[in-house]
Amino acid sequence: MFTTGSKMFLGATALSVVATIVFSASEGGAVGLMGTVGLITAVVIFAFLAGINLFTRDGNTPSMQQGVEHTSSAAQPPVGRSMWPLGAAVGIGGLVIGAISKPVVFKVSVVVLLAAIVEWMVQAWSERASADVKYNANVRSRMLNSLEFPILATVGAGAVVYSFSRVMLSANPNAGLWIFVVIGALIVTGGFLFAGPRLTSRRTIAAICTVGAVALMGVGVASAISGQRTIHPHPVIDDASQKPLCLEGGEEEVDEHASQDVSLKSSVVANIYLQEDGDLIALINGMPGIEYHELTVPRSAHLGVIFHNDSGEAQRLTGRFGTFPDKPEAVSCTTAVHPGKSAYFGVSIPKSNAASSTPFEFIVPGVDGATIKIVVP
């Protein structure tokens, strides 16, 4: 009635029960509780496996069954090679590394792991389609190629583009121009050779393109490791720690290229001019010829103005955007610009229902009377 395997599992269950009773009776306290629960777990596991084994009758295959040497479990042929076990392991390794390093590594590893699971599942499913290996491979391809090719192409193109960007960021501006031209020309040439009339075999071209892409990615990795070149920032100064610089002026280099940013900005509502006589005026877009000394700006609206320095020395435009309870005064300013140059200034009035204890205004530090009032309804 009981097969050998069932006797083994039932015997293990019985011994586990005995061990549980003995342990719980003899060991007290928290440690005894822990051991008892552990042994109860062993009881449950052995009993469960005993039940499964009784159900399957040890998995015995009778030898007298007709054709059993072809149909039994032992007769099943081995499955084909697969890279997805390795892929899944790499994904899990990435999860481990991502857990102690950057979250982006973790997220990418989750994607890799899911991709490996899906590929594994489809491969296993397709292998049961028929007894013909080629037919099964065709089934798998029809299922997954429409996903694999676009994704791989996107990932590959993304890797090439990202590598290109790292190379451009690490090269100095003069060399970068030539690198851009040369690499771009090579990519276009490669594309022409591949798509155009057959000048050489496709395989050779594919090999050259692959080597080129890998080389580009290698250089990109090296560039990323070495770091990007020093790009001197010329941001709008809105750090609270820079407040003295905005209000009182100070030693600071002038942004030679401030004007170049102007053309890239949109949503400019006014042009503010610092005139030679030290007067600060605003010309509002759509209202030509009228000089304003105040601007109306709603709270939390994002305001864009262009500062034109028509005075005789380098100046900056500073915005004072109110002092609210329990907060320091909100101040920001442009970098200093040369006479005749411009700078874009994008700011927003803080959203607060409380009244401000300081005025809202644009000023030019060091120039008395250069003020434009900001009316905040």
Added chain:
Amino acid sequence: MSNPSRVPPEMSLSPMTTIDTTASSAPSTGTGLACVAEWLTTTDHKRIGRLYIGGGALAFLGAAVIAVLLGAERISTTSELLDINALPQLFAFERFGLTYLALAPLMIGIALAVVPLQLGARSLAFPRVAAAGFWMWLVGAALSIYSIVNNGGPNGGNPRFVELFILSALMVITGLVAGVVSLATSVLTTRAPGMNMRRIPFFSWSVLITSLALVIALPVVAGDLLFSWLAYRYPSAENVLSGSRALNDWVGFGFSQPTTLLFLVPVFGFFAETVATFTGQRLRPRGVLFGAIGLAGLAVFATVVQAPVTLRPAFSSLGLGDKLADLAPFALVHGLPLLGAFAAFALVAKNLASKPKIQAPVFFALFAALLALSAAAASALLHVGDAALAGTTFEEGNWLTVVFAGVIAAMGAIVYWGPKWWGREMPNKAVLPLALFAFLGAELATLPLLVAGFADQPGAVFPAVLATVSADSSAIVTFDYSGSPSLWNTLSTVGLALITLSVLAFVALALKSFSGDATAANDPWASDPWNGHTLEWSAASPAPFDNFPVAPIVSSAEPLLDLRVADRSSR
């Protein structure tokens, strides 16, 4: 009873008429990148097993070198071989490395490579799961080594890399669990027709017991590692799971006895296989031997309890009730596995009186079984409170005995089953002395530590470290390393070096013997150099990708012995 007229199994049946789905997956003789790609994508259980064996052998050699250096450090207070601050980490990593990066993959690798052949199966159950398990083990092992190198690991100083060590240890254990799930399922469901559980080979039975025990034990260790990681990542003074020693305190049971004894159960199965083969006898009674091997697997109780089960000090002065309260769980947790190990050894060893052939595998198996039995006995003694051996080098010597028993068994298994994997043999005259040297090295490495433990030499402490502790500090441990302890430590270090060199020589000999073009011997009798009894010897050497053209049908536990006897009697 076997059919006297039945010819070798794979020659008696016509080939399968359905299209073989694995024709294109059969391993080719590609070179270079194609060969690497084949190994990276393999689902052949023999290759997966050999990958585990290769990885385990490499890890053993690396960890053994560390063990030799640590042994040398222990000899004198002025030793400057290693950085004093790195000693605790290296010691902990030696422990982890030899157990889970060497012993475990060697045992599991041999099982994966052999068991389906013994069962007459054309494939392992869930081979891709087993392959994924190997790659997870490998990636986890690489990350754990990387973490140690970067001041991670237990007692490490770099928090990120300590985290990495814990997570990579979790990955290693998960990979091993995947392998044992495949093994257990194979033995339970994928046997040749006619092979009921009473007829499965002893080695496969022992692998089943080990697999089921590890399926229960390893996840318990994994759970504790999970807690340890979370407690380390979010530490708090009020959290008993946090702190630099927490990993040792809460997960230590997973790296010491009796948990590590679970990896030695296949040693007894291998011992039974080789004795039966080289004496030409059927081992009886099978059921009792199966039961004995099963009892040895009950060391799993110690793991699920997650705490040492000991006989309290001053045991003899306790009242009867207290004595029974101590003795009963001790007998269940330590006594039963020891009884099983002893019974298995005795049942097999009694057949040695029949004078087996002088072949290397039986010597490897005998030495390994002796070491395994002594390890089980020492483990029981370790938990006797009156012996006061806990925290001494006795525990370390006991653990090293476990490791060396497994390694020597693995060496024997490679010699024994190597012809089936590679189609070539190792020269008996060259490999037999290695068995002796390895055994002598193992004894020399471990016995002095056991003796030193009785002399209360503390374990995991080094004289160079103690020498830096000032006399008026509240040092927990004091020990005089001069005199006889110096002798024991020296002998142990020599023994460690000897076994390391033996394994290194074995690996070199194996590479030399098994490399080169293997010629497939289609004559089943010629592919069986040992006159084996069990089904794996009926396959060609080296065994093809699908092991057998059709599933062999058996009607006894020693089908090839039956055929041989019938063949002789018919002449």
Added chain:
Amino acid sequence: MHALPAAPAPAPHRQILVGTAVACAALAALFGGMFALYLRLRDQSVSATGHWLPDGVSVPMVPANVMLCAMLPIAVFAQWAVYSAKRGDRVHTGVALWLIVLLAVAMINAQANIYARMHVPAVGGSFNTMFYAITGSMVVLFIAGALFSAITAFRYLGGRSNDRELVTAHALYWYFLSFVFAMLWFVIYVTK
């Protein structure tokens, strides 16, 4: 006209069922070990300080009870899938399997709700560590179960309608998960 290719060899008998059972045994050992340690530390904490849950943390029993109740329809749907598969009813098998996926996602959502309401900080006593380790592992198993259900649905509905053993193994997994969750509910949410 092309002839259809030959049918594949039959799937290994009982292999996936036994494999799932062995894997469930491993997971049972994982949770059993964690519950054992949890109860030990709880006992020690209660003996020493009189309490176990951190100050300000209370267990929201409603979502926990709903989760437990939801395991019953999951188990029923899993058995419904087996029943339908045995009768070759692809539609009902598919409905049952996808309902299980939906419920598994709902369980994960409910667990997230419990996390949000309990506000157990990650840094704290051993309760905090154990709570997140045990319930986090359960969430991982729910995700694995949802994947298992999706894979089973894909394989069964994708033409392998003779692959009934996979549906049975899938049901076994969800019965096991129901049992483990019931233990978790009692140990973590009821015993506290």
